[in-house]
Amino acid sequence: MKIGYLGPRATFTDLAVRHLFPREEATPFVTIPECIDSVEEGLCDFTVVPIENALEGSVNITLDYLIHEVPLFIIGEATAPIQQHLMVHPENEGRWQEAELILSHSHALAQCHKFLHREMKGIASERMTSTAAAAQYVQEHPERNIAAIANGLAALEYGLTIVRENIHDYDHNHTRFVVLSKEDQALPPSELVSKGSKTTLVVTLPSDRTGALHQVLSAFSWRNLNLSKIESRPTKTGLGNYFFIIDIEQPMDEVLIPGAMAELEALGCSVKVLGSYPSFKL
Numbered sequence: 001m002k003i004g005y006l007g008p009r010a011t012f013t014d015l016a017v018r019h020l021f022p023r024e025e026a027t028p029f030v031t032i033p034e035c036i037d038s039v040e041e042g043l044c045d046f047t048v049v050p051i052e053n054a055l056e057g058s059v060n061i062t063l064d065y066l067i068h069e070v071p072l073f074i075i076g077e078a079t080a081p082i083q084q085h086l087m088v089h090p091e092n093e094g095r096w097q098e099a100e101l102i103l104s105h106s107h108a109l110a111q112c113h114k115f116l117h118r119e120m121k122g123i124a125s126e127r128m129t130s131t132a133a134a135a136q137y138v139q140e141h142p143e144r145n146i147a148a149i150a151n152g153l154a155a156l157e158y159g160l161t162i163v164r165e166n167i168h169d170y171d172h173n174h175t176r177f178v179v180l181s182k183e184d185q186a187l188p189p190s191e192l193v194s195k196g197s198k199t200t201l202v203v204t205l206p207s208d209r210t211g212a213l214h215q216v217l218s219a220f221s222w223r224n225l226n227l228s229k230i231e232s233r234p235t236k237t238g239l240g241n242y243f244f245i246i247d248i249e250q251p252m253d254e255v256l257i258p259g260a261m262a263e264l265e266a267l268g269c270s271v272k273v274l275g276s277y278p279s280f281k282l
């Protein structure tokens with residue numbers, strides 16, 4: 001089985017892969033689109049990418065690439081706690097407070113915004129493709145007084161010294177990762193115990209129709225279908241045109257979800273199932 005993930009080694013995504021596929025050798029890719037392409041092109045059977053963070057919201061590149069470019073299925077999801085640390089090259093341990101630059105993934109920088117504002121005021125930050133890519137860059141440039149924000153495994157993997165632990169602004173920092181596949185198939189069995197299932201739909205509303213979103217939500221509510229997330233993203237066809245990504249807190253069944261979908265289609269919406277899959281907590 002070939003698994004791709006947002007690398008390099010020791011990203012948070014890598015940590016999720018180690019739990020979901022403990023016996024598989026996984027392949028790192030530099031960006032989320034590259035991870036998704038690897039499945040489309042048959043280089044990997046599955047890929048694992050982040051889709052949502054509790055502090056920062058959706059990972060838009062994942063949603064947009066899945067909807068507009070490469071339509072894979074979600075076959076599993078895992079939610080993991082996220083702990084961010086500030087780390088430097090051991091040669092710069094004594095002067096980290098005067099660092100010239102802080103590197104990390106954009107989501108990680110945003111998760112530590114209050115810490116950076118309070119304790120690293122005036123120090124520039126720069127986005128990298130992942131937290132581990134930032135740690136790797138710091139390892140390779142001991143001559144520069146720079147710091148990375150990444151996890152504890154990245155500090156070990158790249159030989160960096162953690163100078164401030166747990167710098168994320170809120171305790172309940174969690175990220176949801178999804179397993180994507182070309183086929184709508186079951187996730188290979190593992191020792192993890194699923195905490196329920198979800199079904200994700202993409203709904204495009206008919207344009208300019210009064211109360212359309214209200215009608216969409218009613219189709220779920222009178223059937224008692226609990227929604228855990230509804231998110232709008234631009235269709236990229238013009239200002240004001242959006243589709244909705246809707247997570248329902250139950251697996252696909254034979255009556256309720258198909259009934260809601262048929263009702264939405266009768267209202268002029270287009271509806272697509274992105275996946276019905278087990279949910280894990282790491």
Ligand SMILES: O=C(O)C(=O)C[C@]1(C(=O)O)C=C[C@@H](O)C=C1
Nearest residue numbers: 011012013050105107130131175
């Ligand atoms: O950079 C990483 O380590 C990732 O796995 C990406 C990512 C993200 O895209 O949100 C995953 C978890 C954290 O929220 C921060 C970064």
